[in-house]
Amino acid sequence: MNLLNLFLELLIVLIAAVSLVANLLVLLCFTCSAQVRAQVPGIFIMNLSFCNILISVLNMPSTLVGIVKWEKPFGDLFCSTVSFMDTFLTTNTMLSMAALSIDRWIAVVFPLTYPSKMRLKNAALMVSYVWLHSLGFSLTALLLSWLDYSQVYASCTLHLGDPHNEGRGGFVVFTAVFHGCTFALSLFILCFAYLKVLQVARFHCKRIDIITVQTLLLIVDIHPSVKQRCLLEQKKRRQRAIKKICIFIGSFVLCFAPYVITRLAELALSVKINCSWGIISKCLVYSKAASDPFVYSLLRQQYKKALFEVCNRVLRRNSYSLSGHSSPSGMENESYTHKELTSC
Template structure:
């Protein structure tokens, strides 16, 4: 294993550990907090978390084994099953992110009618579509024999069939359609919804700014430091909205775009692709499973509060168990009294 392969191997290992811990923590918060469970976005986060966990447990270890052995890590049947699961989970996770963006667009644009527009039943219908969409493409890939071990990415994923020339043409068409209706569709939904959310948020910020400035003008005796602090809070509020939208769209593009572009470029045999770049682009796609818990869940107030409550409860239980134990002096044998 050369230094580049060792670096990629270490990167995949770190992604597996971080993804397992962070996604498991999101599941614990979901099971612990009734407030998170009763909200419709909690279903989208739950679906995204389960997809990330399954991808981490089922597919990433196979890539790790392939990097270590420089060969297919399992038999053809198991590798095809892993490729089916990887196609399904990657599509489902992308569509779940698109569903979360639609949910936030409805919450911002229609705040008074949000609870009537986005109920658990509506969220379940959206998730049903994501599952049907993902299973259809995974099944189509299986029927086309387009699943197997791909040496360029050291993974069990979409791979061109080698038996016949017509299969190559079908694989090219399927690959373009698959990425158009998974990555490109999700990206368009993310951009349209989040940019509208940003537009509405900036409009509300401008209204708040006008009211604040009018108030500051009326309060002529206000201290300059208070005035400066109010203006600084306005600027930070605008920056927070922009940073959140940039994080949602930026992480999606940074993690998935290199891999998808590489898969499209691969369809042109005249364009050479470095094997190291293939595995790096696959690692970037895997890293989304480790980023999602922080981007969509753990950095939000409800999840941070739930994590704090869980830690407090564990500490209280630990203290109570220590207090209930007998002291070292009380555990000694008592001597019989002399009469």
């Protein structure tokens, strides 16, 4: 057995397991926590997690079967369905990340008007557009029979069976427009929104620090060590903001860019894509489904609190049931001891 294929198989299994568990935890938090449900970003995160779960359940197992057998998994109908879902879900996840960045941009740049601009109704409209956008490209590819098994990626995906087909020109245009309206558009929105967020956040941090230092100077002669600690804390806040934005944009580029560039490169008949690289680029796309819950939700305080409350409920219920089962025997033992004392 090829060691690289074995590694890729184990990698997909690991990514699928982590993605499924982590995204289910996100949906659990959304279901059980009223605080999470009340927040507008929760709508986008729920939609993102739902798509990631479907990718983990449908697309990852079919790719795994494709690597093992090196053939179309489970027939034409199943492969067409998985191809449709692959196109739809990939587009949906990219645009959901863009919607999250827009939400953060409005929250930071327009904090006073954020409640009126980003209501739950407006968030639902944005999610509706994401679904319509994704369905438009997916249905177009389905109707034009551009969804099939690709051996390069060992997956059922957007694919033109015969490279010399008469409809190749239309397929090339569609693929370019598809990736331009999904990956390129989402990346532009991410970069624009988060760079604006960083710019405004750094400006506010600087103003707050200046006001704080000036206030301290008016109250008491500030010691140089205190001033140094204030400057150090300001530097740490800037570094945290830069780190978060680098994670948001960097994870998007790292996971999607190799796959998109490969898909565009294979449009040239002279370019032959190596199967191992094609599968690796597909695994990078799948890894985004596993990392999204940690990047956008599970490491945030609200979700940690929700998970903690869920664990407390489960543990209390279990302890209650255990105490309930043990109480009759305890009563019997107490009764039996009382009889012994009476007889003595």
